[in-house]
Amino acid sequence: MDHFNKLVSEQMVTMDKLLYLQSELERCQKIKAELQALQNETDLESIQSDIQKMKKELKEIQYIFEKQTEEVINSYREMNITTAL
Template sequence: MNHFNRLVSEQMVTMEKLLYLQAELERCQQIEAELQNLQNATNLESVQTDIQQMKKELKEIQQIFEKQTEEVINSYLETNLTHSM
């Protein structure tokens, strides 16, 4: 029985190590997932910043386009008015 008890005792120590390592592995995997989420969040912020910048540029270009359209219309009207006189 001594041999049996020693084997069981060794097996219990091994099981404790196994459970500890499993718990540590799960904890590390959780940390890894959180870090990946944080990295994704950082990338998200970067993309959102890019989107805001593009929206600003788009608005500026739209304003320029509208101004150019007005100038084209005014030029057309002026040309037609001078030719019709």
């Protein structure tokens, strides 16, 4: 049970990161649209770079989250099998 709780706790931390990064990505994309409207190329390039970095990080965190989900499911199944025996 401790292992399961630890996995769930780790997954919640990852989910917080994921949600934060998604909101930051949305915020930056909004800024990008505003900068495009103002035709400010220098700032636009910088924000595009930030967006690309965040998209990459978001993809990595999503992958970690999926793996953690698999671990949580497997741990839960093992816990139920052990208790059933």
